[in-house]
Amino acid sequence: MLTQPVTAVPLPAPADTVTTKRQPAWPNRLWLLPVLVTAVLGLWRASSIDLWWDELSTIDIARRPFSGIIATAGHVDAVHTVYYLFMHVWIILFGASPISVRLPSVLAMCGATACTAVIAEKLFDKRIGLTAAMIFALIPGVARYAQEARSYGFVVLGASAAFLLLLRALEQPSPRRWKIYGAILALTGALNLIALMAVVGHAVAVLVKARAESDDPATRRRDYLRPFVLAVGVAVLIDLPVIVFGAFEADSQLGDLSRATVSDLPSMWKDIGNSAPFSLLVLLALPLLLSHRKRGPELTILASATFPVVALWFVSLFGVGFDSFARYLLFVLPVWAIAIAAAVDRLWPARKAALIAVILVTAVAVTYDQLQIHGHLSHFKYDYPGASVLPEDYSAAAAIVHANYKAGDAGTFGQSVHIELGVNEYLPADEQLSDIFTQRTDAQENSLTPAYCTSTEACVDKAPDRVWMxxxxxxxxxxxxRADWSLALMLQYRTVQVWHVWGITVTLLERR
Structure with a gap:
């Protein structure tokens, strides 16, 4: 009797042993959301918020020829030379309107948001990566300096990109990856020397990785420690000219600033993100990092988040004085955001709702600060909620001059270069007010201040019939x-009309 072959039918596996492919923690389409939030908050009112002192200096120096920018670096602001050279090209291509000169910083912060997401994903997981990026995008300090025509946005991007490139080099060590890491680190240091302190957190990451991957000391040195030290050393050598020039100019730029006190540390801490509630969230999150399931990444974030802040404060206690230096530490914001996301994950592991909740809590906590930093004259609150200066409404003053301008009018600005630059920035090209007391402009002096007339009477005699003071x-x-300027003007001119705007008194004078 013929029998049919029996085919064995596998029994279904028990329910608890069936393995399924894990779905992404977040839909992929959400990954653009943090970048979009950064862009929206960075561009919000970017064209209507008045330019302030530092931004006016950027435009003033960036408009000079390359040779003039290099010559200026020999006298002042050598630490910003790389940024000025970039902005020189940018202004040639896209102009110097407020939105134009601020757009590069917006783009840089968007890049930093993306880097924050990937760093957190590599250290922890995709869920924490997206949460950290969303928190970073909501930080008021990110929006504030995304719309600042200075190098701060580029420094945050450079520091976060260097951190990301370091993690890639640690994943698969190769000479090419270490060289790219060193190059980005050098560029970041050229933009802001203080950002080089981020290498302390990088060193912790290298030590953790070296210990986890190999028990052989020779292998650790060859694959991790030696290339890291070499990359950092080359970066410092590349930045040596900036370090030297910056040291020579420290007395002129920082010599009159008071040193820090013990109470300045908590004050500076809240100023870094331009939000006291956000800084409190960071303080609550940091202790939780040490109890996380991944001790190595936590140590890396903890060192990266705290060392630069404490180190700069300590230096200012006993060394060079810094006044409101929180903005020089913005490069810690990506790791601050990662710290909060990782801490929440520690409290409620694998709970998507908890991470969504912390994003919403952050958004509510910083709403008031976001409104404050987006005011018409908010850029004068340069370390909000801390230090600020008297706001000067250049656009309003320029509107008065424009409405009453006559061909040939000139100006006098009480030796305030900022008012001269600011008002002229908002005036049409054919209505620029030249200072009647200026003998050589700041550009001709390769400096930030002009050379004034040696003979007051001669300057006033040559002035036009109408002068805006x-x-x-x-x-x-x-x-x-100045007393001699006032006397000469009062003898030869009469007051036609006086206007007052925020921070500026505008007076129209007419020759008697």
Whole structure:
């Protein structure tokens, strides 16, 4: 009797042993959301918020020829030379309107948001990566300096990119990856020397990785420690000219600033993100990092988040004085955001709802600060909620001049280069007010200040029949002019009309 072959049918596996492919923790389409939030908050009112002192200096120096920028670096602002050279090309291509000169910083912060997501994913997982990126995008300090025509946004991008490239080099060590890491680190240091302190956190990451991957000391040195030290050393050598010039200029730029006190550390901490509630969230998160399931990444984030802050404060206690230096530490914000996301994951592991909740809590906590940093004159609150200076409404003063301007009008600005630059920035090209007391402009002096007339009477004699006097503060006319300038003007001119705007007194003078 013929029998049919029996085919064995596998029994279904028990329910608890069936393995399924894990789905992504978050839908892939959400990964653009943090970058979009960064862009929206960075561009919000970017064209209507008045330019302030530092941004005016950027435009002033970036408009000079390459040779002029290099010559200026020999006198002042050598540490910003790389950024000025970039902005020189940018202004040639796209102009110097407020939105134009701020757009590079917005783009840089968007790049830093993406880097934050990938760093957190590599250290932890995709869920924490997206959460950290969303928290970073909501930080008021990110929006504030995304729309600042200075190098801060590029420094945050450079520091986060260097961190990411380090993690890639540790994943698969190769000479090419270590060289790229060193190059980005050098570029970041050229933009802001203080950002080089981030290498302490990098060193912790290298030590953790070296210990985890190999028990052989020779292998650790060959694959991790030696190339890291070499990359950092080359980066410092590349930045040596900036370090030397910056050291020579430290006395002129920082010499009159007071040193820090013990109480400045908590004050500076809240200023870094331009939000006291956000800084409190960071303080609550940091202790939780040490109890996380992944001790190595936590140590890396903890060192990266705290060392630069404490180190710069300590240096200012006993060394060079810094005044409101929180903005020089913005490069710690990506790791601050990662710290919060990782800490929440520690409290409620694998709970998507908890991470969504912390994003919402962050958004609510910083809403008031976001509104404050997006005001018309908010850029004068340069370390909000800490230090600020008297706002000067250049656009309003320029509107008064424009409405009453006559061909040939000139100006005097009470030796305030900022008012001269700011008002002229908002005036049409054919209505620029030249200072009647300036003998050589700041550009001709390769500096940030002009050379004034040696003979007051001669300058006034050559001045036109109408002069606009713009002075700092809500003051009576002539209150802040030099005594000899005031006397000469009062003898030869009469006051036609006086206007007051925020931080500026505008007076129209007409020759008698």
């Amino acid at each position: 713009l002075e700092t503060g809500f003051v009576a006319p002539y209150a802040v002019e």
